[in-house]
Amino acid sequence: MRIVLTIEEPNDAFQADLLALLAKHAAAVELDTEWTLERAGRFYQAVPKRAQRLLREAAVRDGFVSDEILREELDGKNLRGHAGPLKRALERGVREGWWPEGMQPPLGPRGPGFGKVKGYEMPQELVSTFFQAIAKPQPAGDGTPTLER
Template sequence: MDIQLTIKNVTPEAYDDLKEFLSKHAERVTLDTEWTPERAERYYRQLPDRARKIVREAAIRDGYVSADDLRDTEDSSLRGHSAALKQVLERGERKGWWPPEMPAPIEPQGKGFGKVDGYRMPDDLVGVFFTAIKKVSDPMAAANIATGQE
C-alpha cells in the first residue's frame, strides 16, 4: 500500500485529524517534504529582494554565504533580512504549497540572538535553488540548463 496525498488549503483542525489518522499507518506513510525546482522557484519568487540576496548568494557560493559578503557597506546591519525567509516558508504552508513539515531551505549560522555569521543551505538543495534562481533571473538560460545546453 502506498498513500500519496496532496493537501491544499487545509484548515489546522482538518490537518490535525489527518495526521492522527495517518499516524495509525505511519510505517506506510511518507510526507513529501522535498524541495523540488518548482517549490524552490515559488519560494524564491515570494521573497523580498533582501532575502532573495541571501538565498541567491548561498546557492552561488556552494551553500554558504558569510554575513560580510551580504553587507552593502562595512557597517550595514543585516537585521531583518532573514525574517522573510521564515515568513515565506510559513505562508507556503498556509497556502498549501508544501506541507507544514517542510524544512527551511536556508538557516542562519552563528551565536543567535540577532547577530549571524552567515547563512547555510544544505548541500542537496544548492543545485535545486540555483536552477530555480537561474530560471527566475534568466528564463532562457533556465531552458538551456533543463535541456543540457548550458
C-alpha cells in the same frame, strides 16, 4: 502502499475532511517534506528581494554566504531582518498548501550565538535544487539574473 496526492486550491470543507482522514491514519502517513524544483522556485518568488539575494548568493556560493558579502551592499550595516522573511514564507507555504508542515528551512544564520551573524548557510543537499530553481527562467519574465558558479 504509496499514494501521492496533489490538491491545488482545495475548498475549506474538502481540506477539513481530508485532514481528518489523514489524522485518523496518521501512523501510516508519511509527508513529502523534500524541497523540489517547484517548491524551491515558489519559495524564492514568495520572499522579498533582499531575501531573494540571500538565497541566490547561498546557491551560487555552494551553500554559504558570508556577512562580508552581504554587508558590501549595505555599507557595513547590520544584517538584521534578513532571515525573518524566509521564516514567514515557509509558514505561508504551509498555510497556502504549497508544501506540508515540517519542511526544513532552506537557509539559516550562522554565527557565534548571540551577536552578529557571520553568514547564512544552506544545507548542502539543497544547494543544487535551489541553484536550479533560481536559475530557471521565471514565467513572468521578472528579470531575475542568470546564475553563474
